[in-house]
Amino acid sequence: MDSRLDRMIARLVTQRRALERAAEEIRGLPGPVLEIGLGKGRTYSHLRKLFPEREIVAFDRDLHAPPDAAPAGADLVLGDFRDTLPAFSGRAPWVPAALAHADFGSEDRARDAAQAGWLAGLIDRLMAPGGIIISDRPMQAARWTALPFDTEGWPYFLWRVG
Numbered sequence: 001m002d003s004r005l006d007r008m009i010a011r012l013v014t015q016r017r018a019l020e021r022a023a024e025e026i027r028g029l030p031g032p033v034l035e036i037g038l039g040k041g042r043t044y045s046h047l048r049k050l051f052p053e054r055e056i057v058a059f060d061r062d063l064h065a066p067p068d069a070a071p072a073g074a075d076l077v078l079g080d081f082r083d084t085l086p087a088f089s090g091r092a093p094w095v096p097a098a099l100a101h102a103d104f105g106s107e108d109r110a111r112d113a114a115q116a117g118w119l120a121g122l123i124d125r126l127m128a129p130g131g132i133i134i135s136d137r138p139m140q141a142a143r144w145t146a147l148p149f150d151t152e153g154w155p156y157f158l159w160r161v162g
Contacts (some may be wrong), residue, residue: 060078
């Protein structure tokens with residue numbers, strides 16, 4: 001049986017591979033990157049490395065990341081996703097997102113499944129055709145096509161928006 005440390009390492013290695021794959025998939029597609037679930041800012045920091053030229057907007061209920069791992073100003077959106085994600089599309093100038101990374105998983109699988117059910121629709125409305133969604137939980141929307149991705153010990157999911 002793997003330890004919690006082993007599982008965390010598998011998660012982070014898989015997450016980094018997914019983000020790097022997504023960077024290749026959206027090369028040439030304009031639009032911001034959305035970090036849905038900022039947490040401690042580790043993924044946001046990596047997104048800045050992968051996409052230094054793109055706007056990266058992070059969403060979370062509360063701020064838990066240190067100042068150097070969180071965006072400033074309007075690129076940090078705090079509050080309930082059910083309120084903040086729909087409001088984002090009203091921001092001017094509106095450009096659909098090329099990439100959304102939704103990292104919202106917890107140890108409560110039933111709660112995560114329920115959240116994935118309503119979160120997918122909110123994310124879908126923000127995405128450009130050809131955009132990529134990455135998540136640590138399975139989700140689905142009518143416009144999304146699952147991309148093959150070998151997860152090597154930790155589930156992670158990629159979809160292309162049709």
